[in-house]
Amino acid sequence: MTLAPETTDLKVQVLLDEDWLTVCDLTRLLPGRGVAALLPDGNQVALFRDRAGQLYAIDNRDPFGGAAVLSRGLTGSHQGRPFVASPLLKQRFDLETGQCLDDEAVRIATYEVRSTG
Amino acid sequence: MTATLGATPTIVLVGHGMVGQRFLEALAERGLTATHRVVVLCEEPRPAYDRVALTSYFSGKTPEDLSMTDMEFIETHGIELYIGDPAVSVDREAKQVTARSGQVFEYETLVLATGSFPFVPPVPGKDAEGCFVYRTIEDLLAIEEYAKTRTTGAVVGGGLLGLEAAGALKGLGLTSHIVEFAPRLMPVQVDEGGGAALLRTIEDMGLTVHTGVGTQEIVVDAEGAVTGMKLSDGSELATDLVVFSAGVRPRDQLARDCGLTVGERGGITVDEQCRTVSDPHVFAIGECALASDGRVYGLVAPGYEQAETAAATIAADESEQLTFTGADLSTKLKLLGVDVASFGDAHGTAEDCLDVVYSDSRAGLYKKLVIGRDGTLLGGILVGDAEAYGTLKAFTGSVPPVSPESLVLPAGAGAPAQLGPSALPDEAIICSCNNVTKGTIRGAVTDHQCTTVPEVKKCTKAGTTCGSCVKVLGQLINAELEASGVEVDKGLCGCFSQTREELYEIVLALRINTYQDLLDRYGRDGAKGGDGCEICKPAVASIIASLAPTIGASGYVLDGEQASLQDSNDHFLANIQKNGSYSVVPRIAGGEITPEGLIVIGEIARDFGLYTKITGGQRIDMFGARVEQLPLIWARLVDAGFESGHAYGKSLRTVKSCVGQTWCRYGVQDSVRMAIDLELRYRGLRSPHKLKSAVSGCQRECAEAQSKDFGVIATAGGWNLYVGGNGGATPRHADLLAQDLSDTELIRLIDRFLMFYIRTADRLERTSVWLERIPGGLDHVRDVVVEDSLGICEELETLMAAHVANYRDEWAETIKDPEKLARFVSFINAPDTPDPVVGFVPERDQIKPDLPLLTIGHRPLEGSAQR
Numbered sequence: 001m002t003l004a005p006e007t008t009d010l011k012v013q014v015l016l017d018e019d020w021l022t023v024c025d026l027t028r029l030l031p032g033r034g035v036a037a038l039l040p041d042g043n044q045v046a047l048f049r050d051r052a053g054q055l056y057a058i059d060n061r062d063p064f065g066g067a068a069v070l071s072r073g074l075t076g077s078h079q080g081r082p083f084v085a086s087p088l089l090k091q092r093f094d095l096e097t098g099q100c101l102d103d104e105a106v107r108i109a110t111y112e113v114r115s116t117g
Numbered sequence: 118m119t120a121t122l123g124a125t126p127t128i129v130l131v132g133h134g135m136v137g138q139r140f141l142e143a144l145a146e147r148g149l150t151a152t153h154r155v156v157v158l159c160e161e162p163r164p165a166y167d168r169v170a171l172t173s174y175f176s177g178k179t180p181e182d183l184s185m186t187d188m189e190f191i192e193t194h195g196i197e198l199y200i201g202d203p204a205v206s207v208d209r210e211a212k213q214v215t216a217r218s219g220q221v222f223e224y225e226t227l228v229l230a231t232g233s234f235p236f237v238p239p240v241p242g243k244d245a246e247g248c249f250v251y252r253t254i255e256d257l258l259a260i261e262e263y264a265k266t267r268t269t270g271a272v273v274g275g276g277l278l279g280l281e282a283a284g285a286l287k288g289l290g291l292t293s294h295i296v297e298f299a300p301r302l303m304p305v306q307v308d309e310g311g312g313a314a315l316l317r318t319i320e321d322m323g324l325t326v327h328t329g330v331g332t333q334e335i336v337v338d339a340e341g342a343v344t345g346m347k348l349s350d351g352s353e354l355a356t357d358l359v360v361f362s363a364g365v366r367p368r369d370q371l372a373r374d375c376g377l378t379v380g381e382r383g384g385i386t387v388d389e390q391c392r393t394v395s396d397p398h399v400f401a402i403g404e405c406a407l408a409s410d411g412r413v414y415g416l417v418a419p420g421y422e423q424a425e426t427a428a429a430t431i432a433a434d435e436s437e438q439l440t441f442t443g444a445d446l447s448t449k450l451k452l453l454g455v456d457v458a459s460f461g462d463a464h465g466t467a468e469d470c471l472d473v474v475y476s477d478s479r480a481g482l483y484k485k486l487v488i489g490r491d492g493t494l495l496g497g498i499l500v501g502d503a504e505a506y507g508t509l510k511a512f513t514g515s516v517p518p519v520s521p522e523s524l525v526l527p528a529g530a531g532a533p534a535q536l537g538p539s540a541l542p543d544e545a546i547i548c549s550c551n552n553v554t555k556g557t558i559r560g561a562v563t564d565h566q567c568t569t570v571p572e573v574k575k576c577t578k579a580g581t582t583c584g585s586c587v588k589v590l591g592q593l594i595n596a597e598l599e600a601s602g603v604e605v606d607k608g609l610c611g612c613f614s615q616t617r618e619e620l621y622e623i624v625l626a627l628r629i630n631t632y633q634d635l636l637d638r639y640g641r642d643g644a645k646g647g648d649g650c651e652i653c654k655p656a657v658a659s660i661i662a663s664l665a666p667t668i669g670a671s672g673y674v675l676d677g678e679q680a681s682l683q684d685s686n687d688h689f690l691a692n693i694q695k696n697g698s699y700s701v702v703p704r705i706a707g708g709e710i711t712p713e714g715l716i717v718i719g720e721i722a723r724d725f726g727l728y729t730k731i732t733g734g735q736r737i738d739m740f741g742a743r744v745e746q747l748p749l750i751w752a753r754l755v756d757a758g759f760e761s762g763h764a765y766g767k768s769l770r771t772v773k774s775c776v777g778q779t780w781c782r783y784g785v786q787d788s789v790r791m792a793i794d795l796e797l798r799y800r801g802l803r804s805p806h807k808l809k810s811a812v813s814g815c816q817r818e819c820a821e822a823q824s825k826d827f828g829v830i831a832t833a834g835g836w837n838l839y840v841g842g843n844g845g846a847t848p849r850h851a852d853l854l855a856q857d858l859s860d861t862e863l864i865r866l867i868d869r870f871l872m873f874y875i876r877t878a879d880r881l882e883r884t885s886v887w888l889e890r891i892p893g894g895l896d897h898v899r900d901v902v903v904e905d906s907l908g909i910c911e912e913l914e915t916l917m918a919a920h921v922a923n924y925r926d927e928w929a930e931t932i933k934d935p936e937k938l939a940r941f942v943s944f945i946n947a948p949d950t951p952d953p954v955v956g957f958v959p960e961r962d963q964i965k966p967d968l969p970l971l972t973i974g975h976r977p978l979e980g981s982a983q984r
């Protein structure tokens with residue numbers, strides 16, 4: 001497999017308290033799909049990359065069903081806002097704010113995320 | 118400490134339950150939170166939550182999911198909420214309330230919304246260890262904890278809540294009993310016939326029901342823990358846990374202590390404004406109030422109405438004079454999965470009324486309508502099938518436009534009347550929880566430009582409580598949109614204005630083989646260049662996959678861009694389960710399997726500790742595989758000659774067969790061989806929805822071919838082909854498309870039929886629905902695929918031939934590709950660590966998901982809510 005040199009060494013990092021935790025190579029994030037990462041505190045984060053290259057990170061847990069599966073949902077955009085739909089019962093969550101688009105009362109945690117060389 | 122009365126008058130609310138919360142919202146809506154200081158004393162350790170949905174905790178909802186309190190709302194309106202701090206006394210002279218913490222609040226207006234407490238009959242042993250009630254989240258947590266090490270549970274009381282509690286105990290893995298004093302279950306809501314239908318269904322679920330017996334004593338062991346109960350018929354029931362659910366009583370002690378008038382059987386006496394009859398500064402609302410019609414209401418909808426009434430009275434708004442003079446007791450519930458509804462005068466107490474009853478106790482169905490002499494619908498009871506509840510309830514009090522009999526007969530027994538919501542008058546209440554009329558809902562569409570159910574919910578509050586009206590809501594919105602000439606957008610989704618059929622034509626005609634290309638060229642204006650959505654991505658992925666060889670796309674659904682479009686299940690080539698694990702279903706064409714094949718599956722399931730079950734589709738499903746185990750399991754399956762069964766895809770599932778001519782003395786053709794041929798021919802074919810088939814060896818139809826999308830039945834002269842059958846939620850018998858076909862004719866006709874369906878159906882539209890929808894129906898399909906009226910049959914056959922020639926097993930392909938395999942991990946940064954939330958516990962010598970594990974990683978609510 002050959003990769004363009006400018007993308008090979010970019011890393012995805014998530015902000016935890018003060019520190020940036022390196023999670024994986026940017027190339028592991030397929031545009032339009034997610035991956036999950038395990039955080040030192042035992043929480044799980046779901047990471048996504050959209051077509052424009054923008055990165056997002058939210059809690060991986062589906063607050064409705066309880067399973068840690070949001071990283072496996074389908075992504076898209078709704079009224080200009082990026083979202084992921086849970087693979088369990090399809091509720092959608094705004095990737096920037098964590099707000100559930102189908103239930104105003106529900107919001108999940110989000111994380112700051114960046115790619116860096 | 119005494120909070121001093123400032124310039125702003127103070128409203129003190131005692132009790133932050135469902136009604137209390139609604140009262141706060143009603144205050145805010147009327148601007149009272151701006152002009153008043155609002156203090157809330159909340160006894161429970163958490164702010165208001167959805168008590169009606171309490172039991173859903175056991176199906177995985179967390180306390181946080183149940184919360185009805187938006188802390189932002191509390192903060193924006195400056196409401197002072199004291200959690201875990203109940204009111205202990207009221208001094209009406211000084212107009213002061215004292216809380217348990219010692220804080221004293223002076224009030225201008227005091228509102229009591231203290232709800233009810235569960236009644237526990239005074240039997241010896243009622244306070245023993247292992248005795249519980251069922252009212253709060255804390256009760257549920259305690260029951261859950263205690264049940265962990267126990268095997269049997271009994272519920273005292275077979276009413277609505279008792280059944281819910283019994284269902285919860287069963288869900289916790291206990292052998293469950295229900296003890297009801299009355300001669301039938303749910304004596305308040307249903308009559309004898311309804312009770313019998315309910316009893317049968319509930320017993321079929323494995324619960325034991327004891328009716329007509331009372332509980333006399335709770336038996337305890339030396340440590341004081343429950344071991345059983347003595348019943349009034351002299352028998353003893355062994356049980357480790359008892360839940361009392363014998364009714365509720367209003368919590369009026371605080372009111373009694375400060376000298377407010379209470380009813381003989383409890384409840385704080387109020388007038389039509391919900392003001393207590395003893396003190397104009399004190400109101401009572403919800404389950405603690407005895408309304409002016411002499412009743413205490415144990416349902417949330419009347420409580421909401423009272424909350425609005427009290428708020429309007431406090432606002433003293435001349436333009437809005439609400440009164441509460443009584444409420445409808447209609448209820449619709451799904452108890453243990455059984456629909457039960459009663460509405461209006463359900464027991465037929467009106468003079469001279471008549472009953473119309475349909476009852477089928479074998480099927481657990483019971484429907485009764487109470488009709489007045491003049492034909493007015495007065496009320497009714499529905500058990501087992503409450504589909505018609507929304508419309509029937511709305512028609513209560515009027516003469517329905519069709520005969521009452523036709524409303525209760527099941528589909529198939531004579532033509533069931535279709536009573537559309539369009540026949541309803543504007544005053545008809547559609548959402549009884551929130552008292553929303555049809556007129557208001559129409560107004561939301563015509564005056565407030567709402568076009569979807571969520572928008573109307575937000576605008577009118579309809580459908581936001583028990584949810585039983587949501588279906589009618591949807592029908593009304595669409596009817597209204599169409600009537601007002603709004604062109605209902607037929608586009609696939611927010612990204613495409615074309616239908617699925619139009620997109621198919623575009624892809625095929627222009628040989629477009631990527632989603633991005635299609636979106637950027639043919640998407641709606643705002644969607645071009647964007648990310649698409651969860652509706653169009655899989656739909657377009659399916660079109661591209663069905664046409665792959667013809668349009669020059671890869672036939673492998675995880676190749677390149679296609680991987681990012683697939684539904685989550687297709688992406689992992691397996692079906693996700695409730696705890697995030699997966700099921701594995703290898704293809705077993707025609708249901709035929711060798712002993713070696715069975716052994717391999719058995720060995721794999723044993724080695725990976727999977728739960729195994731024979732499916733309804735004549736094959737074997739293995740459940741509980743972790744995502745990282747999928748490739749390992751499939752490597753062994755592929756090695757033994759198995760391939761993907763596409764249980765995850767919108768594609769061919771199974772072609773079931775009966776043993777047919779080879780063994781069966783009646784068989785006239787080799788149905789097994791034909792089933793295998795068909796399954797292998799159409800395997801992997803992506804379609805708008807799943808496709809199922811079956812082949813029977815004679816007209817006795819042991820393979821149930823007439824319930825399939827395409828079903829084949831052997832005749833002495835060949836094969837009969839049936840199409841458009843369906844099981845599932847809305848079963849449909851298949852229609853005969855052609856008779857006495859040879860093998861070749863049969864296959865050619867199925868090729869054409871399937872390709873025509875794939876070309877013209879909507880997304881997620883089974884053949885049954887498609888056949889009913891398309892203009893001309895079955896006759897049109899026969900014209901096209903048998904008579905070739907459109908001249909497209911050759912093209913349809915060529916497309917299918919290309920699919921058959923290019924089929925490759927997705928799993929075999931995947932396990933060969935290291936890049937694809939890297940995806941099958943729980944964590945990208947810890948590929949060897951399994952997801953800790955995926956765990957299993959034993960049941961009947963196999964595994965099942967460990968559901969309590971799913972709450973791990975979940976922050977408790979209290980911390981964030983405390984001020």
Ligand code: SRM
Nearest residue numbers: 692700731732733734735736764770843844845846847883
């Ligand atoms: C495993 C199985 C039940 C079983 O234990 O036997 C099953 C399990 C599921 N069925 Fe089924 N159905 C199974 C046979 C059936 C049958 C019987 C049959 O095929 O003869 C039917 C009725 C026939 C029919 O489809 O017309 C059936 C009608 C449904 C429906 C309703 C379809 C409809 O048109 O109304 C759904 C929901 C849907 O597809 O939208 C569904 C959906 C499901 C899903 C996919 C729900 C989901 O998304 O999780 C279940 C996933 C199973 C898994 O994880 O592997 N399943 N399901 C059966 C698998 C058969 C197989 O070997 O592939």
Ligand SMILES: Cc1cc2nc3c(=O)[nH]c(=O)nc-3n(C[C@H](O)[C@H](O)[C@H](O)COP(=O)(O)OP(=O)(O)OC[C@H]3O[C@@H](n4cnc5c(N)ncnc54)[C@H](O)[C@@H]3O)c2cc1C
Nearest residue numbers: 132134135136160168169203204231232403404415416417
């Ligand atoms: C399992 C279950 C299922 C149900 N299902 C349905 C249904 O399907 N449909 C339906 O209509 N209804 C249903 N109900 C009934 C419904 O929940 C009640 O009608 C509704 O909750 C009443 O609201 P409320 O605010 O009056 O009382 P509650 O919700 O009980 O709230 C009263 C609150 O006041 C608090 N309180 C009491 N005394 C004090 C004090 N001195 N100081 C401070 N706080 C105090 C209590 O702790 C409680 O939190 C169900 C109830 C249960 C338990």
Ligand code: SF4
Nearest residue numbers: 775781784814815819
């Ligand atoms: S359908 Fe006919 S041939 Fe097949 S098993 Fe039944 S009776 Fe025998």
Ligand code: FES
Nearest residue numbers: 548550582583584
């Ligand atoms: S009837 Fe309960 S939410 Fe509408």
